Amino acid sequence: MGLVIDRAALQTALALMQGIVERRTTVPILGHVLLEPVSGTLSISATDLEVGIRTEIVARTANEKSITLNARKLFEIVREAEGDEVKLDALDNDWVEIKCGRAKFKMMGLDSRSFPAMPSQSAMKSEGLASKKGVKGELGIASTDLAEMIDRTIFSVSPDEARYNLSGVYLEAAGPGGVRMVATDGHRLSMVEREAPGFGMQGGAIIPRKGLQELRKVLDQSGDQDVKLSLDGQLAYMKRGATEVSMRLVEGEFPDYRGVIPKQSRHAIKVDRDALFSAIKRASIFSNERYHGVKLSLASGSMTVSSTSPEMGEASEALDVDFTGEEFSIGFNANYFREVLGVIASGNKVELGLTDDVSPGVLRTDADPKFTYVVMPMRL
Amino acid sequence: MASRSLSPDADSRWPRVIAHADMDAFYASVEILDNPALAGLPVIVGGRSARGVVTSASYEARKFGVRSAMPTVQARKLCPQGVFVPGRMKRYLEISRIVRRAFDSVSPVVEPLSLDEAFLDLTGTARVLGAPIEAARILKRRVFEESGLVVSVGVATTKMAAKILSDLSKPDGLLVLDQSQLEDFLAPLPVERLWGVGRVTLARMNQAGIRTVGDLARHDLGELREAFGSVGERFHQMAHGIDPRPVVADWRRKSYGEESTFARDLELGSDELRRVLIAHGEAIGRRLRADSIHARTVVLKLKLARPLGHGRYPVLTRSVTLDNPSDDGRTITDAATLLLAKVTARDRIRLAGVQVHNLERGEGGRADAQLGLFDGAAAGEDRRERLNRALDAVAARFGEEALTRGLAKAERAAPTRRIK
Secondary structure, eight states: OOEEEEHHHHHHHHHHHHHHHSSOOSSGGGGEEEEEEETTEEEEEEEOSSEEEEEEEEEEESOOOOEEEEHHHHHHHHHHOOSSEEEEEEOGGGEEEEEETTEEEEEEOOOGGGSOOOSOHHHHHHTTOOOSOSEEEEEEEEHHHHHHHHHHHGGGSOSOTTSGGGSEEEEEEOSTTEEEEEEEOSSEEEEEEEEOTTOOOSSEEEEEHHHHHHHHHHHHHSOSOEEEEEEEETEEEEEETTEEEEEEOBOSOOOOGGGGSOSOOSEEEEEEHHHHHHHHHHHGGGSOTTTOEEEEEEETTEEEEEEEETTTEEEEEEEEOOOOSSOEEEEEEHHHHHHHHHTSOTTOEEEEEEOSTTSOEEEEETTEEEEEEEEOOBOO | OGGGSOOTTHHHHOSOOEEEEEETTHHHHHHHHHOGGGTTSOEEEEOOSTTOBEEEEOHHHHTTTOOTTSBHHHHHHHOTTOEEEOOOHHHHHHHHHHHHHHHHHHOSOEEEEETTEEEEEOTTOHHHHOSHHHHHHHHHHHHHHHHSOOEEEEEESSHHHHHHHHHHHOSSOEEEOOHHHHHHHHTTSBGGGSTTOOHHHHHHHHHTTOOBHHHHHHSOHHHHHHHHTHHHHHHHHHHTTOOOOOOOOGGGOOOEEEEEEEEEEEOTTOHHHHHHHHHHHHHHHHHHHHTTEEEEEEEEEEEESOOOBTTBOOEEEEEEEEEEEEOOHHHHHHHHHHHHHTOOOSSOEEEEEEEEEEEEEGGGTTSOSBOOSSOTTHHHHHHHHHHHHHHHHHHHHHOGGGSOOTTOOHHHHOSEEEEO
């Protein structure tokens, strides 16, 4: 009787849920996954009300009784268990017995009828939240392209939840047949474009960081296929194989990012990504723990990356670059460079566009000509 | 290592090692440094107008009774053969920075009090610099090697004692006193040498039969508390050589200020007064930028031309807190001008000054040192920053007076300018 599931498949599915259920503990059911057996398949879902994820795996089902279980505990059990199969039996009063190998667990679930609905049009309508305004578009794109776009923008999203309009990645059409994603925390900005034949959309959507992270995990799960991301009113939705992700879009207006991308810079400094990355990592050993400042000093033929800590010491490293003109120095938060260089593959070149020590720097790379990174300097 | 270690009781004799370094006749010495022909002559630096005061006098001039802050007119009477020099603040600032570097090379904790004196915390430097007296010798030597000027140094376990020692040691002196000698040393000193004992307190102490620090130390603590409140306890402790005030590194200095006494008293609403404030605001902005400091509070100080006797005049101060910490002269000037507009006084103004308080390290300035992409006023502020930078560069090259904003012209109206 009950439910018999392949352990590996269940573990993979539960792993996908962990990011969503992780944080909230005040509402117990949001820490649970919903398990719904339907003749031969088990549907597993989790939601934090903003983002929802649902996947289906093959299972031997004896009945169609839904259960909920604490997502973390169930994941730990399945991960630590032995044997190829996991057996779940619903007992009375929402208790569930779990058997794998020779181990047996009893866990208390919650009433599955109280499990919240995934973010969806109908759910939002029932809350009176659905409105006619908002975007409408369907983005068909290679999953590797979408993954790259997310990787090159998501790190620039503001961690400050109060700046809600910066708390996600802005997505809009880039001319006919193209898509653009932009993220900024107010200090630096990432922008990347890709081809997306047939994509068009009025206005743009701010996709929440967390939802995008979950979506990114789903993209990782299987090979290079095209995926379809639907944007509809205040929702974004993607289905990939047996897995669906849905999320509420961030309400608010994304700032006018075009105005802050310099049209041109006075100096264009070409440097190996690896050399710059290493030099910045080394220099930041002595940069201030709070501000992470490093100094780039440009002189004829060289760029010196340095940092000073009054308490600890100082570091500097000179890189050979093709620079001519009047010497100057500019300060940056080292993390803003580490993060962007971290998403550019080793072996590539980057070009640093600098004007003076108070103007934004621009980083581009031959690894991705459609990627632009703008970073504001720090006062030294 | 063993040869460097201090004697076993070093810790009790030197719970802290605090040096007070004070340049000897700083401005006058700089003049002699730049013009060696003046060596050995009574050199007097000061304003030349009727109201000018002596800002510095060489030891040769001091023999004639010439002192700092003395009206130049009086100095001329005392020392007619004196070489009177108008003073070059830019050059003094330049040398001051060199001296400061010498201080910094000896201790990481340096608290400048003005252009020519500072406290240095030498606690824990024994291994590198040796015993306190050796450290002080190194300090004197470094200053001389770097700047060509002589500094007097006092070393003690408290700031107050260090300062008194450097003063007593001048010129070219060095006095060192450990904790065990401190109270005996202080006892015979007149009580007004203690910090915070001003004219009024002194009169009341004298009434109570307290004339020396020793008298104060022996005085009943309860009576002191009754007479002076909580400060009474502080005085008592100080008299016993207890003064826990730490040396506070540079960036935590409390304020920057500039003020000038006018050649003739100015009207409250006069353009000249506004010009002076602009000059001071811009100068403070330049210094803040040079030190990577931002200030949150701007203070306007006015001395009214209404004599109260004993050379004293009523002083008005008004302050305002800025929305964002600033190092911009224009912002500081605007705030000071706004404060000025709110002052109502019938008297003319004898002295005007601008100060900034609530300082933040540059990196912490304007909320943070990280410039923003979208800051509302960012575009404007960036332009201002660029302008300030350009102005700083010109000032550094051609002198502060080479380029000043429209109205600013402090020197014309203000012969004596004090920088704090």
